Amino acid sequence: MNNIRLSGVCPISLRRYIVAGLALIFSVGFAAFVAPKHREAALPSKQTSAAQPDRQLVGVWTPPAGLVQEPIWPGAAPNSSLERGKAETVLTRWTPEALAGDTSQAVFNVSIPTMTIFPPKGHSTRAAIVVFPGGGFSAVVITSEGTEICKWLAEQGITCILSKYRVPYTGHHWDENCNCGVVPASPNALQDAQRTLRLVRSRATELGIDSTKIGAMGFSAGGYLTAQVSNIFKLAYRPVDKIDQVSSRPDFAIALYPGHICRPGRRIDPDLHVSRSAPPTFLAQAWDDQVDDICNALLYANALDQEGVPAEVHLFARGGHGFNLRKGKNASAPWPTLLQSWLRSIDIIG
Template sequence: MPDAMPDPEPETVGPPPGNAWWARVANVSRPTMTVYTPKGLNTGAAVVVFPGGGYQILAMDLEGTEVCDWLTSRGISCVLLKYRVPDSGPTMKDGHRYYPKVQTALQDAQRTIGLLRQQAGQYGIDPHKIGVIGFSAGGHLVAAVSTHFAQRTYRPVDDADGLSSRPDFAMAIYPGHLWVHEDDDDATRHETDLSLRPDIHVTRDTPPTFLLQAEDDDVDGVEQSLAYYVALQKAGVPTEMHLYAQGGHAFGLRPTNHPISHWPVLAEQWLRTIGILKPE
């Protein structure tokens, strides 16, 4: 991975009080990619997973290993990216939006996709069926890598960086940091303005995208998905969006009493629709 600086080793800490248990990893200075091979039939498809955590920590089980268990059970190779944190992308610091001069999480995502394409034959992966999925801040990273692939955002390291870092498909689950007005004190003044933040530039070459969010998400409001959806539609990018009345934030694949918990079935159907998986 590019430009990793010596720092404290990653640490695993517990959940905030009152929340269901999920393992959090902090202080990642050396990014890693862990490959999970399919269980049973190999479809040739692969997905790089971006856990969320506000670009401060990483929810490595809730939005990482548990997602890989689902994907590999469907014959899809999974690559879990432990990208650099903290402050590696747009985040909140001291009550204000902070934009790092260099988005190191995006660097790690670009590098991972290039490496995966380079090593696709080794893992039985079709280099034209490599997608990404991300949750919360990881959903922003999905949008970032889907719109920043014309060139690397770091100095090339080897031949892998000469390969495309464009995902072939993308899934953003309760994404954050996308709507330009999310930090306004009176966001209702802008409820009809669904513009994206300036770091996300959607074009017609942005990959087909699946969006999912709950309307009662009080961490990243539904405007995040709506803003990205509007931009994708204007650019003519094939997009499927699912909004649910209830579900909150950071539910991953864990079962709840809300219909939104069935979203993996919708995602699998979408993957068949765009030709990544074969029809049942």
């Protein structure tokens, strides 16, 4: 396992450690696709307050002041006829732990996918990262796994591109009708992810970035999207313009508490054919994640290793699901520092 760097364990016999870890996971049961938990994961943690109730309003999400949200498709998105036609809505929840302000938002019924560019602050590293928030392919958790992440990356001198991809039912998701995981007829979220990476690379000169330093970063369901774009290079849609001749392969990948990879039977997603052309990858997940089992990170790391792709894996004792940049006492809190060190080690930042 020369290609896996695994934190928190002795480097001797790492393969035995992973096998033992998988055995432990499987002995406690498979919990990655429990519908109620995935719905909760789509939202910021709820703080009950009669004075500050949740607000879900019809309307298009608005990016932070001074930033522009732009459509990623020149016309209608592929397979747009499959969309259910509901208007986009934004849920606002009171979250005093937010990094800016005291609310967080999640976006539902996205039919016009967009990207929002956060330019670097101060010195530019000329690197860029496309961020895919989570939400179980039911919503896009746009604040804690989107704008807050992009603002932090911009402070590190990295151009951040926030993806608001299509939802719902646009990726592997839980269906309460059959009480099972369902693969959609059209992979609309993957289409949007590929298109966004192509757009960013095609505009590298305009954005002041190095076209060989464009990464993908995802959280939860967004982590699954990151794994998909890291291995699925064939167009998931019919080309619409010259931009679709540009590569969608990220040059590096970051997946935090990924889901949807570990399927029933404790097997990796059969549609995710891990390639030796996958980029170097940073993975982080917590043992006490009750939404997406840690087998998601372990199975993916092992598959990358089998193809000779370097992966850095951090497994935290505590952190649950949805650990992000917000302050807490969980063991997962150091992940931003660990990520910075990894990005330096692969020459993405100085």
